[in-house]
Amino acid sequence: MRLSVDGKSIKNPPKAKTVAELISALGLSEEEVLVKINGKLSPNSASISGEDEVKVMRVIFGG
Amino acid sequence: MESDKQSSGLCAKCGKPAAITLRYMPADLCQSHFVRLFEARVKRTVRQHRMLKKGERIAVGLSGGKDSCVMLHMLHKISQSLPIELHAITIDEGIEGYRSRTLEIAKEQCSRLGVPLTVVSFREEFQSTLDGLLEAKGAARACTYCGVMRRHLLNKYARELGADKIAIGHNADDVAQTVMMNLMRNEPERLGRFGLTSGAVDDEAFVKRIKPLFTTPERDVAAYAVMKGIQIEFAECPYAKNAFRQYIRKMLNEIEGKYPGTKLRVVRAFLEQSRLMLDGARYRIEKAGSFAKIGRCKSCGEPSSGKTCSLCLLLERG
Structure with a gap:
């Protein structure tokens, strides 16, 4: 997997x-991301x- | 995981591959059905709460962030069937590295939709940027200063434009946060004045406010923008980290993660109780007599319930 978060490559x-x-492993909330x-x-159930x-x-x- | 059980990967309406999971429903939806749901919900909110009337001139508070850009897009869409006149107002607070980009987006959105735009800056109006002001005052109350100053300018310029109403891009997350903040600060009258439209007291100097995204979750606003190709900047105001709201936002999102639909339930509970609270606020204002009625600030002449308005008190004018 090639992953980026907010445009920054991981x-x-x-x-x-x-x-x-993935969202859970990144320590993020499903309520805050797309x-x-x-x-x-x-x-959320889509396979990677x-x-x-x-x-x-x-x-x-x-803001 | 709980969310996996709620997400089938297929659209609940048509069975095609889904684009988004809405845990508050709970359902997965394809792009087409999500867009339909989104637009129908905003239009229903506008219709049910009689936010717009034929022939009105609407000042649109356009920061250039995702909420105000999506709101402008929706109001423009509504204006195709309901003749209303839109005029955007952007307030340039002077926040280095943040506002200049969203200001460009605001200009691009207005140009694309053919909506006239007025840009008003703190520097011209208050002889200082927000950055400059906070150097002297400290950043701890940044959101208080910014909020009071922005509201003042939006109202003033909307009134000068002859606007019947000001549209504000508050979404359901903002509403849930505001409700919780007012409860925690024990500010029932402030909560009573808050709502889909303003306010507890009518005054010709106050332009009425409407909030078309009141019942729309913030994540849905972002998803709609992405799906419709509306240019947006996902960036955080550098002063937001100082705000009490930030703690409330984090808390509510944690609860939402565990109990999906919480934020919308707070909004619905507020809507059911807001009429009673507004009546209460009006009653208390009436009972307090002329002191609490809207007069004019002795310093700047803008409407104020006290001798000096919040803006002049903050800026130590008058």
Whole structure:
């Protein structure tokens, strides 16, 4: 998996089979993020495979 | 995981691959059905609470952040079937490294939708940027200063534009946070004045406020922006970390993670009780007599319940 969080590439991404597992492994809340797999927004149960490009976007901010 | 059980990966409406999990429903939805749900909910909120009338001029508070950009997009969509006139107002507080980017986005959004934009800056109005002001005052009360100053300018310029209403991009998360903050600070009258529309006292100098995203969760606003290709900047105000709201936001999101739907239940509970609270606030204002009625600030002439308005008190004017 090639992983980025808020546009920053993560060199050693945590092991995760699904979006929900990935969010949890990153210490983030499902209530605060959107996740794209290979350019498509994906639900929490979506599977992640080794070749996928995964983008995690934190979308809840103050200001 | 609990969320896996709630997420099938398929749209609950059509069975196609889903794009998003909405744990508060709970359901997964494809992009098309999410967009339909989102737009229908905003339109229903606007309709049910009679926020817009044919022929009105609406000043849109446009920070350039995701909430106000999506609100502008939705109001523009509504204006295709309900003739209303939109005019955006952007307040440039002068926050280095934050506001300049969102200001550009605000200009781009207005240009794309053909909505006129007025940009007002703290520097021109108050002879200081927010950064400059907070150097002297300290950043601990940044949100108090910024909020009072922004509200003052939005009201003043909306009134000068002849606007019937000001649209504010408060979403359901903001509402749930505000309700909890007011409860924790024991400020029932402030809570009574808060709502989908303003306020406890009518005064011609106050332009009424409407909040079309009142019942829409913040994450949904972001998802809609991403799906519709609305340009947004996911960035946090550098002063937000100092705010009490930040703790409340974190707490509510933790509870939401464990008990999905909590934030929307807070909003619904507030809506059910807000009429009683508003009546209470009006009663207390009436009982207090002329002292609590809206007069004019002796320093700046803007509407104020005291001799000096909140802005002039904060800026130590008058």
